[in-house]
Amino acid sequence: MTRTLSPVRLCQRDTPLEPMHRLRKLVGGPHILIKRDDCTGLALGGNKSRKLEYLLAEALREKADVVVTGGALQSNHVRQTAAAAAHLGLDCHVVLERRIVSPGVEYETSGNLLLDRLFGAIIHDVPPEASPAATLDGVAGQLGQAGRRVYVVPPGGSSTVGARGYIDCAGELIAQAAELGRPLDLIIHPTNSGGTQAGLVAGLSERGSDARVLGVSVGRDQAAQEAIVRSLADAIAEESGLDADLGARVRVDDRFVGPGYGQLDGPTLDAIRTVAEYEGILLDPVYTGKAMACLLDLIRTDNVSSSSTVVFLHTGGAPGLFAYASVLNEQLHT
Numbered sequence: 001m002t003r004t005l006s007p008v009r010l011c012q013r014d015t016p017l018e019p020m021h022r023l024r025k026l027v028g029g030p031h032i033l034i035k036r037d038d039c040t041g042l043a044l045g046g047n048k049s050r051k052l053e054y055l056l057a058e059a060l061r062e063k064a065d066v067v068v069t070g071g072a073l074q075s076n077h078v079r080q081t082a083a084a085a086a087h088l089g090l091d092c093h094v095v096l097e098r099r100i101v102s103p104g105v106e107y108e109t110s111g112n113l114l115l116d117r118l119f120g121a122i123i124h125d126v127p128p129e130a131s132p133a134a135t136l137d138g139v140a141g142q143l144g145q146a147g148r149r150v151y152v153v154p155p156g157g158s159s160t161v162g163a164r165g166y167i168d169c170a171g172e173l174i175a176q177a178a179e180l181g182r183p184l185d186l187i188i189h190p191t192n193s194g195g196t197q198a199g200l201v202a203g204l205s206e207r208g209s210d211a212r213v214l215g216v217s218v219g220r221d222q223a224a225q226e227a228i229v230r231s232l233a234d235a236i237a238e239e240s241g242l243d244a245d246l247g248a249r250v251r252v253d254d255r256f257v258g259p260g261y262g263q264l265d266g267p268t269l270d271a272i273r274t275v276a277e278y279e280g281i282l283l284d285p286v287y288t289g290k291a292m293a294c295l296l297d298l299i300r301t302d303n304v305s306s307s308s309t310v311v312f313l314h315t316g317g318a319p320g321l322f323a324y325a326s327v328l329n330e331q332l333h334t
């Protein structure tokens, strides 16, 4: 294994793995555990924190003085990167893409975007007609020409380096489930740039666990999303000399994409409300609400055995709720 890079400490690891008692009572079915990666602590938490511990360790090793990354206007990844950079004393430039028509004025002023500004990130918009990747390359190139040492964090933090955070998380899950005396049958979580799912399947395989992992797509169709996760999983296997067919373990459910990335629909809102009212836990409109809508559907349609144990990996995202204040308020009236 070529894993000489130690992570830089940015967040809480060993996040809690807890039962969702009241939700289980409501929906019946399997034991439901929630892995609280919304509680990683860095800038209100989320799954990018674990990836950034490895990515920014590489940035420091390369003696970077500025990090550049990108994402959607309400990206959780960008918010956590901006905070991590501030913590480490690195400058941070971010390229933000208007991926959707704003659901309300708060989408442009609140939520993650407000926090990016608070952390002192320098924000670049993707010009109309330009591609986000080309804009990011341009920003990084200009900083380099100005004599800066630039480290580019891939969007979503999903590279073989970033995914190590979720190889670690798989180990935590195995140990914590054993401590609770529960098997690990199914792990379900939202998937987009793929690092979370690829890291998990690699970490489980490495440790001989045959837990199933189901990624819930938040924008792409099943084939496209599986291809993204598989290619990263294959790259991890190759880099670490892991002799396992990781691609075969990658499964994606795309039935809860709804109208598209970042668009709040009925099943997502129902899932957010249910978990808020029954567990006092916040989900988000873009990622975890969709993944929970999928889990609730799988339980209601008897697609998860009631004797099994399901882990819902809470990947964070609740700061994004405030970007949807107008549409949420409208819906919560009814």
Ligand SMILES: *Cc1c(COP(=O)(O)O)cnc(C)c1O
Pocket: 046, 047, 048, 076, 077, 156, 158, 190, 191, 192, 193, 194, 195, 196, 197, 284, 287, 288, 315, 316, 317
């Ligand atoms: C980025 C993100 C995801 C998706 O994780 P990937 O590793 O990009 O697939 C899921 N949930 C939240 C809240 C996120 O911010």
